Amino acid sequence: MPSSTDSRAAASRPQLTADRVVEAAAAVADREGLHGVSMRRVGGELGVEAMSLYHHVAGKDALLDALADWLMVRVERPSPDGPWREAIAARCRSLRAVMRDHPWGPALVESRRAPGMTLLGHLEAVLECLHRGGFPVQLAAHAFSVLDAYVYGFVSTERSLPFEPGGGVDDLAAELALPADVFPRMVELIEQAIVGRSYDYADEFEYGLELVLDGLEARLGEGPAESVAR
């Protein structure tokens, strides 16, 4: 038997690494929300004391930075080939899907100060895709800004809206205690737009996405020369 790797616990407990720490943090966040991600609890997830984590991550802030990176790795980058509109639409849907699967995502990304390398690489891929699609630099900046604002905003507001997607909507107005004389438009919207037709909030996402893409396509067609000159 070798003498260097003979610790008793090593067999049942694989080596602690930065990656395993981040993975554990993601698991805790998925289960208990961003609020539940504490050094002690992430340590517990790995069968280790909280203080052990400090040998692999600089601190909680660094761990959250790494967790934000973990999230962006999961977002599909737009393929630089093929029509830009399809590629960009696909990456926007992917971004939204990742945030839906990990509801703590928007709040985490929002709380981070500087963008990580994975996020920067992702943005680079988006810009490259737009560039090949014929977007001059200035218009690409606009496109990037409005697209990301829309997608992040959508996933952020989606959960705080009065109607919960997929939930029962019959007693919704009653649940919110929305008197029809004070909130007539709101009650009307809930009744007509949700009750009575199979309301899927995913359709809402697509509607806005197409609206934004239409706007960008129109401005792209207005003539790239003008954008470059001014």
Added chain:
Amino acid sequence: MPSSTDSRAAASRPQLTADRVVEAAAAVADREGLHGVSMRRVGGELGVEAMSLYHHVAGKDALLDALADWLMVRVERPSPDGPWREAIAARCRSLRAVMRDHPWGPALVESRRAPGMTLLGHLEAVLECLHRGGFPVQLAAHAFSVLDAYVYGFVSTERSLPFEPGGGVDDLAAELALPADVFPRMVELIEQAIVGRSYDYADEFEYGLELVLDGLEARLGEGPAESVAR
């Protein structure tokens, strides 16, 4: 001298009320960020122990709900008269201005589960404005969704972007350690779109806002009858 209001401290320290507690919380948030809003610190802001707050707010969660309400009170509601586009644009700019003045706003709103009465009243005003502008219910729902997603998303992403608005941008690429061979599009964007012209991120907000409003106006013009029928 009256006997009911003779406490010594009462003169120097006005009555503690729920409103004053929320106001103090806002002051702490403005000064130290959302992270700094603790019961103990809000109490300290009022010259009172943390436990005293519990006589006026149910707990920290209730205090944060009230703080989110405090924020929405400051957002200008769209006037129901006049053209819808101007009214809606003004309220979007107001929403953004409030969030700029209180950078903890997006994270706070994002963290709240259910919308407060002030937010509901605000949404009602937006829907009423759109209704008078000729929006059928379904299109109003779309408009409301895409507009709020854009505005919230914009203020949320604005602070986590690589370029800090108003800051020095000359050494930006170096600061981010962005090698031009790995991030060519990014470096190009920073150089051409920011350095060399007076880049104001406020313009970016207007650009996207007009794009979204253009899209809504076009869909409104396509014929409201169709939206109602389907």
Added chain:
DNA sequence: ACCTGAACACCGTTCAAGT
């Protein structure tokens, strides 16, 4: 080298006690 126990300065909240 990697892990840990004890310790420090913080949290939100409860509760019995003060006025």
Added chain:
DNA sequence: ACCTGAACACCGTTCAAGT
């Protein structure tokens, strides 16, 4: 009625000590 001190169960982080 309103305020508070002590207490409880938590935090992130440091540091000296273990192996």
